[in-house]
Amino acid sequence: MPLMSNVRPHNPSMDSPARKVLVLDLDETLVHARELPLERDEDFRVGPYFVYQRPHLASFIGSVAEDFDLAVWTASGETYAAQVIERIFPVGLLKFVWSSRRCTTARDWTTGHYTTIKNLSKLKKQGYRLENIIAVDDTASKYARSYGNLVTVREFVGDPADAELPLLARYLRSLLHVDNVRSIEKRHWRQQVASEVPAGVA
Numbered sequence: 001m002p003l004m005s006n007v008r009p010h011n012p013s014m015d016s017p018a019r020k021v022l023v024l025d026l027d028e029t030l031v032h033a034r035e036l037p038l039e040r041d042e043d044f045r046v047g048p049y050f051v052y053q054r055p056h057l058a059s060f061i062g063s064v065a066e067d068f069d070l071a072v073w074t075a076s077g078e079t080y081a082a083q084v085i086e087r088i089f090p091v092g093l094l095k096f097v098w099s100s101r102r103c104t105t106a107r108d109w110t111t112g113h114y115t116t117i118k119n120l121s122k123l124k125k126q127g128y129r130l131e132n133i134i135a136v137d138d139t140a141s142k143y144a145r146s147y148g149n150l151v152t153v154r155e156f157v158g159d160p161a162d163a164e165l166p167l168l169a170r171y172l173r174s175l176l177h178v179d180n181v182r183s184i185e186k187r188h189w190r191q192q193v194a195s196e197v198p199a200g201v202a
Ligand SMILES: [Mg+2]
Pocket: 025, 026, 027, 028, 029, 137, 138, 139
């Protein structure tokens, strides 16, 4: 399926002042990049990396872009992120792209280890209230300070049969008209959506 044009179709929800933003992770959420190729052809290369897109990526982006503002926040470097984004998102679609530079290093006092955190309160300056921010990431610890905003996805490491994104798109739609996304229990989102799918519909 071709990527949608960067002209967003009219959508009544755009008139709402409280449009929600999806803050998407890149690695192991939307793509998997590795130095050694898998047994199948890569989708594209970035520097030394063979990059594999998560199955259904283009239709996922097309679908969520109709309802949400989209942004990327990756703990990877800026140059790598820019090159991946250029390949997978239509030009001009993302509200912002943040890389490792915007991440915070925090110490876990129980283990003594340092971890990388994506602090969502930094998005206030972009005009988004925490109640309207949904973060999608395969690493829950990145949002250790804002679990209420997080939808954790299964890690993608190249499985061509992976079907997480269509399921995720369906779940995200259910959050569209929620007043405060932080008040919704999201840990069992996958089972919740799976149980709503009529038999025979993939
Ligand atoms: Mg990740």
